Amino acid sequence: xxxxxDDLEPFEKELLAEARAQxxxxxxxxxxxxxxxxxxxxxxxxxxxxxxxxxxxxxGACRLCQRIQADLEILQTSPDFELPDVDRILARLPRNNRExxxxxxxxxxLKTAFVAAGLVLCGILIWQFRKPPSPxxxxxxxxxxxxxxxxSGPSSVLELQKPEVKFTLAVxxxxxxxNRRDEFLKEIAPALDAYRADKFAEAAAQLxxxxxxxxxxxxxxxxxxxxxxxxxxxxxxxxxxxxxxRLQDKSFAADISWYLGLAYHYSHRxxxxxxxxxxxxxxxxxxxxxxxxxxxxxxxxxxLPR
Amino acid sequence: MKERFEKIYHEHVGAVFRFTLHCVGRKEIAExxxxxxxxxxxxxxxxxxxxxxxxWLITVARNxxxxxxxxQETERKYLEAIxxxxxxxxxxxxxxxxxxxxxxPIHRVCxxxxxxxxxxxxxxxxxxxxxxxxxxxxxxYGLQLMRKTVSGAMQK
Numbered sequence: 001x002x003x004x005x006d007d008l009e010p011f012e013k014e015l016l017a018e019a020r021a022q023x024x025x026x027x028x029x030x031x032x033x034x035x036x037x038x039x040x041x042x043x044x045x046x047x048x049x050x051x052x053x054x055x056x057x058x059x060g061a062c063r064l065c066q067r068i069q070a071d072l073e074i075l076q077t078s079p080d081f082e083l084p085d086v087d088r089i090l091a092r093l094p095r096n097n098r099e100x101x102x103x104x105x106x107x108x109x110l111k112t113a114f115v116a117a118g119l120v121l122c123g124i125l126i127w128q129f130r131k132p133p134s135p136x137x138x139x140x141x142x143x144x145x146x147x148x149x150x151x152s153g154p155s156s157v158l159e160l161q162k163p164e165v166k167f168t169l170a171v172x173x174x175x176x177x178x179n180r181r182d183e184f185l186k187e188i189a190p191a192l193d194a195y196r197a198d199k200f201a202e203a204a205a206q207l208x209x210x211x212x213x214x215x216x217x218x219x220x221x222x223x224x225x226x227x228x229x230x231x232x233x234x235x236x237x238x239x240x241x242x243x244x245x246r247l248q249d250k251s252f253a254a255d256i257s258w259y260l261g262l263a264y265h266y267s268h269r270x271x272x273x274x275x276x277x278x279x280x281x282x283x284x285x286x287x288x289x290x291x292x293x294x295x296x297x298x299x300x301x302x303x304l305p306r
Numbered sequence: 307m308k309e310r311f312e313k314i315y316h317e318h319v320g321a322v323f324r325f326t327l328h329c330v331g332r333k334e335i336a337e338x339x340x341x342x343x344x345x346x347x348x349x350x351x352x353x354x355x356x357x358x359x360x361x362w363l364i365t366v367a368r369n370x371x372x373x374x375x376x377x378q379e380t381e382r383k384y385l386e387a388i389x390x391x392x393x394x395x396x397x398x399x400x401x402x403x404x405x406x407x408x409x410x411p412i413h414r415v416c417x418x419x420x421x422x423x424x425x426x427x428x429x430x431x432x433x434x435x436x437x438x439x440x441x442x443x444x445x446x447y448g449l450q451l452m453r454k455t456v457s458g459a460m461q462k
Contacts, residue, residue: 015449025399037331046329046371071411230443
């Protein structure tokens with residue numbers, strides 16, 4: 001399959017300019033290989049017998065497919081994995097007894113579709129609960145809908161979202177006579193531009209270079225940590241965000257706690273993540289609600305009372 | 307019974323969904339199959355012992371996934387079109403993808419899904435259970451590494 005040039009984003013066009021030949025060669029190499037989806041399905045034993053045996057035989061003889069299969073085994077337990085909104089799955093239960101739903105043309109996103117379906121089904125489930133059961137027929141136990149998901153927003157509170165760029169009060173209210181602030185802002189600007197454009201690899205490289213000069217800059221360490229989170233460099237993210245936390249800047253304190261909590265969570269350090277989220281939950285501010293939801297979500301993993 | 311089902315549901319839905327997504331690679335399909343598995347559990351709740359879980363649910367999900375794949379004509383055609391594995395020999399780019407130490411599993415899979423199989427970022431995010439922005443980060447990293455190492459080696 002060839003991807004359309006129009007689908008490429010600016011960063012891809014730029015980077016592909018030099019790697020185009022290599023990627024074309026890779027596509028040619030894999031032209032006889034099963035897709036990643038098929039490899040995964042074969043790994044789970046979810047294919048029909050004939051397809052399963054053919055795919056498994058191919059994987060056994062193909063080094064690249066073996067490598068991808070090994071990668072998929074690791075990714076299956078990745079801490080980055082976003083669990084679905086479990087109430088949304090629960091809301092679908094009675095629908096499987098009815099005919100297939102038709103997709104309405106006005107539904108623009110899958111999330112909006114499930115929210116609308118969830119609201120309808122919630123009403124139907126409540127009606128089912130109130131209806132007296134017919135004799136001899138097993139009654140459908142009512143599983144309560146505990147929460148209707150919002151029409152927009154992340155499917156999990158622990159989803160990684162990019163924070164906007166801001167500066168500390170110290171930088172904003174600098175009254176010094178020298179030009180240190182201007183110099184700092186000038187030097188950090190390209191890194192933050194890259195960050196704003198989602199060029200995290202570039203931002204991380206530039207911020208890392210700046211960190212040796214501006215060792216006490218919360219902005220440098222914080223956005224370096226966040227950039228590394230987006231690159232799945234969780235150890236590097238923890239290191240940078242812990243350094244940011246040690247600087248004890250009040251204007252960034254909650255932001256650092258939140259993203260350091262995420263870094264711990266992605267690193268399977270659930271207890272430390274839970275502690276940070278619980279602390280945010282007890283404070284005022286924009287992260288309080290998220291902190292409470294995140295702490296609640298992790299409580300089940302730690303088998304704590306919710 | 308209602309409380310028992312709710313307890314089982316919340317305890318196992320994550321694992322069942324994760325397994326199902328692995329089976330079918332599409333989030334919407336995985337959600338549908340997961341709900342089918344729990345619906346089957348509802349119907350048979352009185353005869354199932356909790357020691358059988360989540361294995362029982364996984365088995366149901368796997369069977370539903372097999373039904374799904376049987377209906378997929380495009381994948382069925384693969385059976386007819388599959389070639390023999392590539393001849394063992396030196397292919398610098400394939401070897402790079404296999405052996406490059408700087409590539410983590412997530413990078414390699416994202417690169418393959420995007421630039422070999424042509425999936426969009428949204429499709430990759432849904433297939434792997436991560437955010438689109440994370441997919442973008444992984445692609446950036448992988449492409450930069452490819453440009454640096456493969457292109458650099460080719461110039462030598």
